[in-house]
Amino acid sequence: MQGGEDRRKAQAQKNIVEVEYHGTKGLRYPHRLNFYDKPPSGDITIEEFETCALDRLRILAEIESSFVRNRPWEELSKITLAQCEKYLQLNSNSAKTVDKEAQRKKDHVGHFVLRLAFCRSEELRRRFVKAEMALFRVRYEKDDAQELKDFQNSRDFGWEEVSAKEKADHEEHLKAASAWSNRDVNVLTDGYYKVKWTRVPDLVEKRRVFLKAGMAWVPSREQSSIVFQEFQANLMKALEMTAKALPFLDEDTRIVPILNNLSQGFLAGVSSEWSTATAGSGNEITADMIDDMARKHFPACMRNLHECLRRDKHLKHFGRLQYGLFLKVLGLSIDEAITFWRRSFSNIQDDKFNKEYRYNIRHSYGLEGKRANYPAKSCQQILMSDQPGTGDSHGCPYRHFSPDNLQTALLSMYSSQGLTAADLPEIMNTVKAGHYHVACTRVFEITHARQGVAKGEGIGGGESVTHPNQYAARSRELEREREGASGKKEDDGDVVMG
Template sequence: MYKASTGAPNDTYRVAQVANHGLLTYPHRLNFYDAPPLFEVTAEEFETSAIHRLHILSEIETSAARNRTWDELKKVTAIQCDQHLPLGHNIDKTEDLDGERRRDYLSHFVLRLAFCRSEDLRQRFVKAETTLFKLRYESDLINERASFLNSRDFNWIPVDATEQKLYAKELNSPYFGKTEAERLAEKYYKVKWTRVPDLVERRKVFVKKGWAYVPSREQSSIVFHEFETHLQRALEMTAKLIPRLDEDTRLIPVLDNLSRAFLNGISSEWTSTADAGNSETIKAEQVDSLAKKHFPLCMRTLHDNLQRDNHLKHFGRLQYGLFLKVLGLSVEEAIVFWRKSFSRIADDKFNKEYKYNIRHSYGLEGKRANYPAKSCQQLLTPGTSDHGCPYRNYSPENLQTALLSAYSSQGLRSSDLPEIMSYVKSSHYHVACTRVFELTHSTDGISKGEGLGGYENVIHPNEYAARSIALAKMKEEKVKEEPMVVE
């Protein structure tokens, strides 16, 4: 192994010869991200790499909000990592191992730029990244983990045999039941006790004159604390330098969008083939039945208001219209639906004041842009619209009433409300919406913690509706395939 200078003081990339992969710029899956990336990237790669990592960090935060166990967290995070940011071992026959680690490296630093700008963002980023590091540390191969540890100076002092024998009683006291052979084979390292506060708190280490004697089995605590401290310092330093980017009109909007998404607990924009035109088109007369069975609360509320008042304000029409467009309502069917819904308005007024806007939202008028439907992140962002996310905007009393009114026929009970409201109270609005989906689709095979299936959380109203409709179709097909029993 040798070091290759990047041209910046103390900023080095390690290059290693690894079987099956030749020379690797990033020889380890584990990384402290010491040096900033000095390679060129496109604006698209800059943003997409960060969005992929945001999926994983958002899932980690969501798991904490849902009180998932460590094993459950490992499972759901592994799924997200495999899908969005795979990171193979050195012995894996991955074709682009260096490319995977390059994307991991880049995505970390992009999010570091986005999340360094406030104390709240920094704390949340450090917590999520440290958790991700712990998960990777546990899943790393023993020899590759050892290689990583040997590549860094953790400033720990190995305890020699004489000192270990001198304090044998104190060193062994936290670990009852160990055999004599195990006690003799155990290695210890000395560090300042402030570097392992978790072990001191749990009385897992012997402390003498400010030094904590850490057994090799607890060595990871030193590594995790070092990673956390290192990242905190790096974020504070980045925060001091970030004003230099204020004049960059390309990067600042991207960073703002990423940080808002993280604060709202949303990983990214939901995309689907429906954005380009849904092959499963729906008719105007189907909308009402679909709304009562498959729509999330935000769209269900807009639909109910439209049916009650025969009208919606501009932002409500825009939000609901784009949702129906992506769901599969053609422009012709949209005109039929809105004309029927606005039954109190004369034909001339409808054609002059509303028909143009409907066609415009489909890209058939004006600048002919293909407008996407509003995402959960956009609905959670305060703005001029009064038709945002009900979980955020409604009072607790009104929200509970709305939930029971909308979903009691689908299995939601008043006894379920305290759990949902606990997520709302902690500002995890997307988790509350996801939990409602689970409760109202339990008969479709969705269990608690599974989200939309595959542990995906709701990040877009159309995602909610599309998954609900798909589950209903699967259930219908299963019923058709079941053999008829004749008695």
């Protein structure tokens, strides 16, 4: 046994030398793949601290949404790669025109910040490890062959290569343990690696390895399982250690609010670019257009606010704030906003409206008070802040309505757009599991099936809804695309008579 251990260590040292020969020696981040063994060093600004974590969390939240929706691995991988391209690019070592070190530093910093945010409970740790494991696997499977080999050789994974004599002595056992048909297996030419069987429980469970003296003989095509299990075990252990150190950060008033916000990311997804959108970012709309738009394009939270406003001719403060900022970002100008709210509050006199409401409307547009141009509220903000009480209309119906009321409301709002009672069990199961933005995304898909939106497509590219304005903007975009296609068909059908 001692001789085998010495041979393994010697081979590992040889592999590390080979990696240095390939030109990665001296680089802080020589590989795109990373086990995150060492925390980032040097100074990091609060802005960088938060930005790196948010961009990474966008990807992890979409991975968790994919798990909730039971997407096949190929689809999850495609969506994850698209999100990585958008928020967390990692170019190969052969790339010449990009700052690879900056990319990999962002990846590194974001991972460690999220460790702080998600180490606080066993449930958060489990969800974080599952999402990080999926991200690592996606990157591993898509990595360049030479760079992947260099990464494998850069670490001591504790495997020992099976000798040709050992393979010949156990040829029949190795064939029997293969997941492939015996015709396709030549164990004498295939590579095999010995590790403790506890390192590959997934392969043992599936009977895809040969076991001897407590060691699993893993074929090279299953070698990735060793790497994945090692990554998962290391990360879980690191999170537990981080949790023990976390109390020392409790007095840092700069960092704790950021970590609290990040840890809520799996509940509501992470706000897209809509989180910083302001008035004028969409096409201009008028007060007269809102009734029709609400029926066709609004998510349940805004649809509910609109219907309550029409019914009661009034909304309480947080309802006005949530709905007013949404309409502002949708493209409602200040003049049209005053017109809309004045018409909606038809039961009150002009003096009362001007005294109690006009100022607040102008304030939300940055025209009064400290003149801040407030953005619309994201799904995460709606879910986590200013919880609705008796008589309130704001909030998220998927979270704040009772199950019976939610089902009744969804059918009332969206039956004309194709939602049926048969769709409700799937939606309600997602709501019960606490994935409210995933439920909203599924409603979007169902109600826009006529515009060609397929199940699993979300608002585009598989992305989930994370902002009410994102939902409405995509809905309007689909309508314009459909109208454009319809107009083109009419033009193509015209016949010019000579």
